[in-house]
Amino acid sequence: MILLLLSYLLYDDSLLFPPDTNNEPAIGVISTSANDVRRKNSGNFIWLPGNKKDQIYNRDSIFTGDGSQAAIQLNDGSLIQIQENSLVNLNLKNGQMQLDLRFGQFVGNGNSTIHVKTGDDEYTIEGKDAKFEINRSQSGNLDVKVLSGNAEISGKAGKQNLKSNESLQISKKGAEKNQVDAKITLLTKDDSLMYRAADKQPLPFAWEGKGPLDQYQIEIAKTEDFKKVLALRTTTEQKFAVKDSLKEGNYFWRVKGLDDRRKVIASSAVQKFYLSYMLPPTITSPEDKVTLKNKALDKGEGLQASTQVVWTADERPLRYQWQLSKTAEFTENIAEKTLAEKTVETPTLFQGTYYTRVRGIDKDNRPSPWSKTHAFNFEVANEEKPPAPRLVEKRIRFQVPKLAEGRAPSAATSPQVAWTSVDVAKNYRWEIAKNAKFVGAAASETPNTKVAWTQYKPGKYYFRVFTKTALGQSSDASETGTLEVYGDAPMLNAIPSVLVKNDDVRATAPAKESRATWSPIPEAKTYLVQIDKSEEFANPTQIEVPATEGAISMPEPGKYFVRVKAMNESSQDMSDFSNVQTVDYVFKHTLKGPDLIEPYDKTTIFLQKDMEPFIWLEWSSVPDATKYILEVSTKADFSNVVISKEMTSTRFLVKEKIPYGAIYWRVRAVHQDESLNSDWSARQFMFIHQRNDGF
Known part of the structure; x- marks a missing residue:
């Protein structure tokens, strides 16, 4: 338990070293923290984990490691997003924020003035609804890029005004203004309605990026100014499924483009979507793509009929909005209703294809997603096929x-x-x-x-x-x-078929018999049984038996037809022939069992050392065999199998230890048709261990 506690304290030393404000005022809070984010007070030499909702005080330093990010929400409403591998010192000077960027990059936005210090140089950035990115390279050069809005950058060399998508590269040689040729277009429809059946299910977003873009960052926030980012994810693809936990409601999203240095060089427009956890209704009738056939009388206006649309839904919706259209896009709505019931009667319709959908509306007037659109072909005729009768007794x-x-x-x-x-x-x-x-x-x-x-x-x-x-x-x-x-004829029962197998390819099929049984006829003395290979009984074999069963002789394989009739004491017909039954006689050549070659039967094997044996088991190859099954047992009835293998080879090397004493082994050949597998071949050998130190 002590080791576990020490391990946790090494992981999170904030319990050992509580934050020290150094009597400095709070200037903001960490709104997002991903991976390795650390913070340090000016009067403290210890770096503490920078967690979400931690207070940031004046003259604090923020560090982000590889693959890490942090967002600082300042008290004046400005948002500073510190990218990976960055070190920033925050200093409130004369009511204005001064950022000392030691290395790395950050993104800021808002309408306030921010002072940025890099080495001995200091720059002032005044934004007008601006979002900008500042990056300091290892050489000390500074890149300033305006992602949206307008900003004025002033320093020792003068002032520069930058518009959206313009950048300023500052070095010891001077400042150079550039226009970045990169663009991001959002493909997901604006003001989309998205839904989840449960929290953290994926929400799909798509966009198109043009220009030197290596990565994309998708951001989701509750407000259009993105002061508080709820989800921030990075991807190399032009789509992403967000799985962050989000409550139901309206959200804003945008995508930023990063170059090969992970600098933001493009930003998309801001779009809105509504997230709903209300499930859509399910239309149960008519089924999708079904053809509905209706009957109607032509009154001179063409044949018309109506049908019902029925759906199911959970308990949340209080009413429903239903639509019927001639187009799958619902650009030509024929009918639209808001109702509390889960069924609606369509207006009278001509023959054609129609589309219907429905969505639920809850007590707060929030809609669910539309149900799956059901298309149905509507046919109207003077008369449709009538229903079939139902049998009273089947x-x-x-x-x-x-x-x-x-x-x-x-x-x-x-x-x-x-x-x-x-x-x-x-x-x-x-x-x-x-x-x-x-x-x-x-x-x-x-x-x-x-x-x-x-x-x-x-x-x-x-x-x-x-x-x-x-x-x-x-x-x-x-x-x-x-x-x-x-009554006046026996009822002949089903006759069992006969299957004969033989592993001798030269063997011929023997004559076989099956047994036939039938219902008795009162006062019948004997029964005449006819057997023929022709269904017409053109040349039947006949036998007369005194009981309600008899042997069906089959001299060769094939299908035989059998029928029986009752006879009186004078051997005259007493009934018509019974129903006809068939019996099959099937003869199959199975695989021949393998011949066991080595070791010889009842061979005694001596081992000189107490170790695993190396004994070859070998058998003959069998034509048409696809594989072989080998079993080794300590009992003659193979009730205790110690080795069982399937292989295509005709040899097997025993490597594992097996008990001493009588060992039995057998092999069978396997055919592609398992009914043609061979019988087992079985032999035994004695396996005895004997230590002899004289060798």
Whole structure:
């Protein structure tokens, strides 16, 4: 704890040496301090840290180190900005400020008179709304540049009047007046509205610099005279994102240009911006770039319709300003309203593209940023596509009833499909098929909202419904429903596929079997199963089984189609064929397992010293292998793997220590298709340490 305290005191010795005013009056305060800034009283030999808000007394000295800056706000309203690597003594003489610039540079502004002393020479600068920069080189030469306004510089050699962007170079040979050809134009729009969702989020600024400018300084202040700079940042780019902590409100900003000696040779105009922490509303409807289709009656003035604009916002806004325009720049506003609600009805609109935006206004009448502009294409037609019906039941299960011999199914004994009504519908078209893509579907039209399907047979079907208007326009399809009919035919279940792998490239695919199961049919004695590689069952293989399952024989790889029907005790048809299922038989040649070459199986290895082994493990190369996986274990089941490596080489040098005793190792070849990886090759060797001092 004591060491920590001493370390802090070495870092900040202001606690050890409190400031001494030496009975001098206070003449100003440090308004900004960046990096290494120090100050010293005239009667004190100790340099103290110069912190923000520290008082400055008459005859104080200010020092700035490399990459450091300080701004002194004098009591008379003048602002002095001391640049890096500078030493300035401040002396109030006869009510006027005298600055002794030992070395470095500073920037001053205001309307008061400032006396500058450099060595044996003394100059008087009288400003008229002026901002000026003074730099003293190592040779003792003095450069005075007026950044804005007008200033009069007088000395032993006479007087010189300087205007904005003019400089005066003073040496022992005399004074030379120059015009600096440098300019900064602010690109960020004046009086911009900027916002943050949280403090210290970046605020983007951009400008364009012309002339011999190496660096730029952006300044932000609450007042246009920049008496108190709140943010000061330096950059080599012509843009900067300010992250300083700033409260909501109006601010002024400007940019200064520095040459290769870090001297200010140009200054931009002053612009204003407003910083808001109020978030913009979010338009939820219509979506951006959406096409809105509307229906309307033509009354001779062209088709027109209106729509709603809806948005969300946090609790801060009390009302909203909403705009609708024909241009993205909102130069042609069609409608503009101020309202408390978060929704608004547009006026009637013709077909075209429109732009809308909204912003919030709080209790202090401060606006938020505009929301993101939403563009929408507005289409108006006599009639739009009608909505699709909704199915009352999406899944229907129907058991075939027992009918008297020769009696056809009626509406009362058939499955019923129903849907909701649509106001603009004249008829409904309904479709039913054996596949979800509705290939070969049966279709019919009805004015009713339900239909009885009398043409059913056992199996699974898919159905959907469309709305049709009086003009014959059809809606999109409803959701797809399923109809499962049980009764006079078995329902065949999905059949597991078969995958066979073999690492012998000369091996041929063996015959394989899978198992099929289906629903029972009452009173059925046997079932006839048909298997064919053709979906039309042109030449099927047939087997008859007494149960509701059977073996599906597949002599060779491929896709097989299977169906089944019930048979009576006379081996006559008792039902139609079931639904068709497919089963795949896939045969793949996998990689051959690598042959383990070295060390030989069950090899005993003796080490002469207790150190890491250097043992080569080697195996054969496998064609088409992309890499190999090596595992070394102390257990035969490889439950304790001590080395696991992936490599493209067929050799591996064991360098690390491994336990003595039985060591097992194995390798497998890896294919680009992981399903074709080889099996593991495995061997073991004995690893025994034996010390023999005779060697």
